Amino acid sequence: MSTSKQLLTSVQVARFVAQGFLRLDGVVPQEINERAVATLTEGIPDVPYGTPLGKAFAQNTFVHELLALPVIAGAVESLVGPEPTVDHHAVHVREPHEGQAQPLHGDAIIDVRPDAFDIQLMYYPHEVTTEMGGTLSVPGSHLRRINETDVGRVQNLRGQTRLTCPAGTVVLVHHGIWHGGRRNDTARRRHMYKLRLNPTVPQVRLWDTSDLHDPAVTAELNTYFPWYEQATARLEIYNRVLLWRALTGDHSFDIDYWVTRVSNRPTLGSHS
Ligand SMILES: O=C(O)CCC(=O)C(=O)O
Numbered sequence: 001m002s003t004s005k006q007l008l009t010s011v012q013v014a015r016f017v018a019q020g021f022l023r024l025d026g027v028v029p030q031e032i033n034e035r036a037v038a039t040l041t042e043g044i045p046d047v048p049y050g051t052p053l054g055k056a057f058a059q060n061t062f063v064h065e066l067l068a069l070p071v072i073a074g075a076v077e078s079l080v081g082p083e084p085t086v087d088h089h090a091v092h093v094r095e096p097h098e099g100q101a102q103p104l105h106g107d108a109i110i111d112v113r114p115d116a117f118d119i120q121l122m123y124y125p126h127e128v129t130t131e132m133g134g135t136l137s138v139p140g141s142h143l144r145r146i147n148e149t150d151v152g153r154v155q156n157l158r159g160q161t162r163l164t165c166p167a168g169t170v171v172l173v174h175h176g177i178w179h180g181g182r183r184n185d186t187a188r189r190r191h192m193y194k195l196r197l198n199p200t201v202p203q204v205r206l207w208d209t210s211d212l213h214d215p216a217v218t219a220e221l222n223t224y225f226p227w228y229e230q231a232t233a234r235l236e237i238y239n240r241v242l243l244w245r246a247l248t249g250d251h252s253f254d255i256d257y258w259v260t261r262v263s264n265r266p267t268l269g270s271h272s
Contacts, residue, residue: 007208009154013078013247017240020142022079027071028168036062036125039152040191047086051199056086063089063195066123066170073174078207079119080199087118091230094133094184095136102180103152104136107185107196108147111176115246116203117142118175123193126167135171135185135192136164141226142176143239151178159226204249213246215267222255234258 008022016022020113030037039062047056057064059156066072128134138160162182163171173179175196184190211217221240224233241259245251253261 002227004070005077006070007206008075008078008241009208009210010212011214011220012209012243013217014092015223016079016172017243017247018220019139020177020224021137021139022075022172023165024075024170024172025070025227026067026166026168027170028066028125028165029068032062033125034067034204036123036193039049040125041189042092042135044089044193045090046164047089047145049087051086052200053084053086058144063193063263064117070111072121072170076119076121076197077202079117079172081201081203081206083201084197084199084256087188087198089193089195090131092181092192092194094181094190096184096187096189098133101133101136101183103149104138104180105149106146106176106178108148108175110147112145112180114242116244118178118196118198120175121193121195121197122171122173124163124165124167124169124171124196125191125193128165128169128190129186130164131185132164132188132190133182134165134190136160136182137173137177137179137180138227140224140236142224143236144178144242145176152180155176157227162239170198189207203247205247205253216254236261 009246010018012022022153055069057067067076081151122135124134163169181190181192220245228236237255238258241253241255245253245259252260
């Protein structure tokens, strides 16, 4: 197994910008999964806000080993850069036959940062089946600003996904993604470990940019999701262009001229 970080490609980062998540199925070895389930069952100590990631978890902990996996280390660095800080972490449990689902929500108040984002690492150390209350999320929702559970009255949206996955799956999500734990209809507890990371460097070209000009990048950024309204969908693309400009430093990047048109502000004398 390679021990060097596996950075994401531009196409993968563009997909993250469009969809709001990156899914890595079954990437964590079973030995770490088993230790994780035992630790999550016992409970985990708090980590103070702002602790550097490199200092937050002792070497013999499952979190340290999880984050050292080249595929995870590379994906995290590609999105938030080296040495992010820990915002918080938590164990999320869907109890057996709990009888209810969590309302759809975003994990923070409206966050207006146009050129930065946090990631949340969601780790499922055991298999999650359809009946077990996998996390529901709404692809392409992360740039539609909402205030925590104010979106909870929305029950179902076309294109939403309810996670089922093999043991050892990690999903990295943009902090704005709409999500919620589903009802667990089995007799088994469903665990998920979540870690929010804050960048400490500008999030500019942190990934492997060798494919930056691949037409597949624009195709990813131009993806529509079935729950979008016909007109408002364009705002999603517009917001992705703004984010892509920030992430690449290329302020001429556009799709269908939308950002260029809206930012056109000629000043007096500009033709003199
Ligand atoms: O348990 C889950 O699947 C999701 C829980 C979660 O992410 C939350 O409460 O913010």
